[in-house]
Amino acid sequence: MQDLEHGGNIWEAAQKLNTSPENILDFSASLNPLGPPPWLNQVLLQSLSSSLAYPDPNYTLLREQAAKYYGVKPENIFPLNGSSELFPFLGPLIDLKDALILQPSYLEYKLWATRHKLNLKEIFLSPANNFTYPWAEIEKVLAQKPHLVFLAHPNNPTGSLLSQVKLKELVHKFPKSFFIVDMAFWDFLESKHKYLPFIAPNLLFLYSLTKILSTPGIRIGFALSSTEFISALQQNLPTWSVSTLAQELALAYFKHPLWIEKTRKTLEELKTTFLSQLQEFSWQIHSTPANFLLLSTPRAQEFRQYLFQNRVLVRKGDNFPGLGPDFLRIAIRPLKEQQRFLDLARHFFKKSRSFSPSTNKARALMVQGTASNAGKSLLVAALGRLLARRGIRVAPFKAQNMALNSFVTQEGLEMGRAQVLQAQACFLEPKAIMNPILLKPSSETGAQVIVRGKPLGNFSVEEYIAYKPKAFEVVKECFQQLQKDYDLVLIEGAGSPVEINLKEHDIVNMKMALYASAPVLLVGDINLGGIFASFVGTYSLLSPEEQKTILGFVINKFRGDKSLLQPGLATLHQITRKPTLGIIPYFDFNLPEEDSVSFKAQSNASGSKELRIGILDLPHISNFTDFTPLKEEPDVQLLIIRTPEEIKELDALILPGSKNVFTDLNYLKTKGFATKILEFQTQMEIVGICGGYQMLGLEIEDRYFLEGKGSIKGLGLLPLKSSLSLQKELTQSKATYLPQPLTVQGYEIHHGQTTPVKKLIPLFQDSKQKILGYKHLSLNIWGTYLHGLFDNDGFRHFWLNRLRKAKGLGPLNNRPSFDLNWKLDKLADLVEKNMNLDYILKHLGY
Template sequence: MVQGTTSDAGKSVIAAGLCRVLSRRGIRVAPFKPQNMALNSAVTIDGGEIGRAQAVQAQASGIEPHSDMNPVLLKPNSDIGAQVIVNGRAIGEMNAVTYHEFKPKVLKAILSSYERLQTSYQAVVVEGAGSPAEINLRENDVANMGFAETADCPVIIVSDIDRGGVFAHLYGTYKLLSASEQQRVKGFIINRFRGDIKLLYSGLEWLEKALGKPVLGVLPYLHGLHLEAEDAVAEQQLSNRSKDKLVIAIPVISRMSNHTDFDVLRLHPEIDIRFVRKGQALPACDLVILPGSKSTRTDLAFIRDNGWDDDLLKHLRYGGKVMGICGGYQMLGHWVHDPEGVEGEPGSSAGFGLLDLETTITKEKQLRRVSGELSFPDQPAVRVTGYEIHAGDTSGTALGQPLIQLEQHVDGVLSEDQQIFGSYLHGIFDHAEACKAILRWAGKQDIDIPDYEQIREKGINRIADAIEEHVDMEQLLSAMSS
């Protein structure tokens, strides 16, 4: 089990790298995260919903993602509440206190999933959540040491030296564990080191002597490494910008989901992605994309509170293009109804009225992996792939001429003036030909789109190569089999 001293210490990335290392060695391996809190999710082969990090780790393992790999997913819809997803299916909304009391019941589902993976695979790489030293969350813990103790799982602890204070993080985390938990820790990995490793030796020796546990490896800072973020918006541009670039603005709404939709755009040298924060105006741009949302009506109000609705209309008056994905697509219609209070308080909210449609939020979430054809006017039809994760039925005359023909249904709406495009498909940019078609519609002609699957593969292999070179794998494998 890979645990970390903090959130974003590198647990997800290192777990993915370990999955690839083991897979390379001919070991049948699967990833596992008992409990995940994230708004970036993926649809599994069995029609469930899990965190995107586990889907990437499944790819690193050479297998399809399955709901057993992340049996509990929490999708926040407020500062104190979240939708609770167990075994890939939403079971309801809970506030933090209610869910904390619910943890002993959900542990059974977690252990059942873990046992199924253990039966089917030779190795399971488990990822923790946050930090095991969060004292206020120790009771009923199912995400870190609570799981490790129950499942009798050995643990390594990861810390990010680039944040600073790595020795304090590791020493303090270890000392806050119980005696049995300390015994379970097999060693430490220091992540994202840059500089002369010789300057670190004295600190490593001190740490090993002070805690009686080995430092299994020091991983270098891998510049330009790309693996999909578990939750935080990754804003840095990882390529050099060209002068003749398409400018895309994306408002960062309060319950933004699946922002990994934009990674392939963010990585492209001819595209300038600008994530617009609260209090900032939408900049002059070619395309505004309204992203997915866990709470569409709440984010409609958030957009209006920021004045982005006026910015959006001004953008359209000047001939700009607007695209909505999932919740952003729902916002483009006349109304969003939530009569049963699935995403918050029951009621209805006026949309932007830019497409002749309206949406009713329903308790039954639609989870599908899909493929088909995307057909913009005056462009040849191209292949499109993606996945749907939405609780909403959309209807209206705008649906009369769908842009996307999928295997079993249709999707995609384009306004009569061809300025506004809406779709339920997450991952719509991941397939190169579909991405090209959308960017042509947005005003960027003759652009080369890299194979995003290969970009992801390159990232997985880079972290795996670093682990092979800088981590004592024999000691780690010994710990795994102990």
């Protein structure tokens, strides 16, 4: 049997996408684009007291008001728990053995007819005739024998309109047939397409307020028919099937004609705009008089999956009988959501609204800073989201990144977290070519060098300087590849472009800008003080050729009245002849940081919350972004542990990842951390992630001298042994948390292999039955190789509530979802309001 599934299953989508429903844009459910009415909350609050008594089983008041609205008598109408509630009760009311359905149509018709074993006749509406009802063919079928006929006005998903004149003709011409007319989308119709129902013994109208009210969780609908049918229906339906809340909502709806009219007017405006914008695509678009569109394109299924991966749902067409895999049904949504849909469509179909390059070489824009941590990474992310929302195919790029925060791509390659965030801002899957060179410091004078996502080796400073000419060739190749695939490449610099001791060997700042012919935005952090001196000093140390690349200045992290900056802005322009293109207010959206500068500079917040969770500040801490989601939890005080004395009174202590486990483990022992951890091991939960997981064990062996020599004893909290190997594990992993079970996603970046030497409780298991973490048999001590574990809302919420239970506290159920897309949109909106984006785009030729 054909797959008969409805749209709007946002809960299943949220589970698959590992996010919460509010982070998904749902074009698959055709609800009111205005959302619920503004008076909804007031109505629900006022009806709470009346909900303490059983509803009137006859729904007297509701039937009276509904009868006035639909132009019938109260005895001809009866409320339903949504119009779909009726279908299971139709069997005893209609004694027919044959059913006629005009396809494609609402799936419940066929489901009901199939379950009740009716002989099913289907007439398929033709796209070539704009899905109009074929009246002659319908009459031909009904002339042979009586049928239960399913019709709709307008029809879902085609929008076909049902002529009142033809309907009356059919009802009177074929009295032994029974006609059900679905009016679920009737409220969205313009007045010229609306008509009031008429009463006949073989005719049933079904109305629904669920869609117009945009309250699918509070269902209310109505059956309109002859007095005899309504009386029989009432006897078959359960008593009190419609809740008091739903009744009060319907009564309020009938009293707000102005809101109903506003919905129709806004719907037409949104639909007109959307249809106009969709003309740029070579799709077949079937406009409907309802609040949805039907479109077809040969790549519909690929496009639908792409949208899904980007948290946008559309209704697939191939499970509507009569529609093939090329069809999609798209709801009319608010303007901002429609813009998001259009931007994704342009990305997928390789279109750009603003720019059609005359050559196959993309343009470039670069962001450099007066110093490290000036805000370059987040500014690139914001610009990426802004430009992508305008339909420009944009990709991030950083020639060389020095950071201990890294990520594993789908191809199993390693890259810096900053470019991962920037790729997400551009609605792209991260690729290692966006960060061709990644340096991961392992000592004061050495680093592991990652080239195109794969470790090349551990280099000293001198060795890497000697390698830089080859590195720049790799950089150029990767940049050229991005130029071929995108309209614009957003390049991020590193540190300052005028570090005199480093400039000779530079491959990431001005050398990259000149190679890419990229205009440069120079950003500075005013929060540190001396912003104008930083700008003027940086500019004056650039060569004349480099100065020409400067497009303008961006002041970041500003607090206060912008007008107070005018004297400084004027002087800056007088000296440099360059404009200030943005003054970005200070913000904290809890977005992942590029390196540990900001992490190590954080001070622990004063006050107290119910859960105190500490993270050890290791000298070579890596992937500290693993714990960013914990900062948003309302009951969590996240503490950076810098002294052994801070370990006491913690509910949980986390040993994070490390780029040099040997050195960091020695640090814990010599500074007294190890002693304190062992002292409080029974009084708190202890968690190890990656390198921290290895430290919890008995011993770590390094026979290849990757981080140390020989072996080192661990903390001995878990009976595990780890051995470092030459092969680096770089994997995106999906695993099951066995005790619950919960599905989690993350990634592995490690050289070590860890095995238990005594019995332990397996915690995480991937699809290949590989165990990715273990727990102590009796103590709350556990570890895993999974980075990104706490990004998983389900696991994070479960773990925190378990910590609460250990303290005798009840669970906290309304926890936030960690959603980067929402944060990136907020960041983009902030930057858009505070930057002269039009000036920048004009300079780039857009």
